[in-house]
Structure formats: structure tokens, C-alpha cells
Amino acid sequence: MDHDRSRDDDPDDQRRLDAILDASPELKSLTSHVRAFAVMMTELKGKQLEWWMSCVDADDQPALQSFVRGLRRDQDAVTAGLSMRWSSGVVEGHVNRIKMLKRQMFGRAKPDLSRKRILLSE
Numbered sequence: 194m195d196h197d198r199s200r201d202d203d204p205d206d207q208r209r210l211d212a213i214l215d216a217s218p219e220l221k222s223l224t225s226h227v228r229a230f231a232v233m234m235t236e237l238k239g240k241q242l243e244w245w246m247s248c249v250d251a252d253d254q255p256a257l258q259s260f261v262r263g264l265r266r267d268q269d270a271v272t273a274g275l276s277m278r279w280s281s282g283v284v285e286g287h288v289n290r291i292k293m294l295k296r297q298m299f300g301r302a303k304p305d306l307s308r309k310r311i312l313l314s315e
Contacts, residue, residue: 222252239276242268290314 214221226249233241246261264271274280291311298307 219253223254223257226252226254226257233275237276237278239272239274242272242275 214224226245229245229248233239233245242264246264249257249261294311294314295307298310302310
């Protein structure tokens with residue numbers, strides 16, 4: 194699962210990173226899994242998700258295994274999200290912003306003032 198590194202990396206930084214990864218097989222394995230997932234995301238290769246999750250399950254990476262359990266809960270949606278060009282990211286960003294504003298205004302303003310603040314915050 195090893196992937197190419199960026200060509201813009203500083204050679205000294207890369208040597209230090211390689212030394213750290215060589216000293217820790219667990220960290221090297223974790224790095225490989227994370228990089229493989231990043232490639233799946235950026236190159237829209239959602240069909241590889243099951244293979245990636247099987248590789249993580251076979252490895253002793255408790256944090257990633259927990260992540261995989263979460264992915265399996267809605268695997269069809271995750272696979273679609275890793276495969277399709279469409280994204281609800283913009284909508285999710287707006288929802289997150291509105292929730293933050295609602296938390297800030299809770300108990301301080303009537304709904305009409307909260308509405309104005311949300312509409313004017315863009």
C-alpha cells in the first residue's frame with residue numbers, strides 16, 4: 194500500500210520521516226493505511242473501500258479499526274461518497290455554520306434576530 198510522496202518534499206524532511214517510519218513498524222503501517230485512504234478519496238476509488246477495510250482489520254491498528262467499524266455502519270453511503278464527483282460539502286458547511294451561530298445565540302435572542310444574523314453572516 195505504499196504510495197508516491199510529493200515531489201515538493203524537502204529531502205531532509207523526507208529523510209527524517211523515513212527514519213521515524215523505519216524505527217516504528219506500527220507507525221509505518223498506520224501511515225500506509227492513511228495514505229491509501231487518501232488516494233481513495235482524492236481519486237474517487239470507492240470500489241477499493243472493502244479491500245482497504247479488510248487490510249486495516251488484518252492489521253493491529255485499534256484507532257483505524259474503530260474508524261472502519263464506523264464506516265461499515267453506512268458502507269453504501271461511504272462507498273458512494275468515495276466514488277462520485279458530487280459532494281454535499283458546501284451544504285454541510287452551511288449547516289455547520291448555522292448550528293454554530295444558533296449555539297452562540299442560544300438564550301440571547303429571539304428567533305427573528307437569530308434569523309437575521311444567520312442570513313447576514315454569509
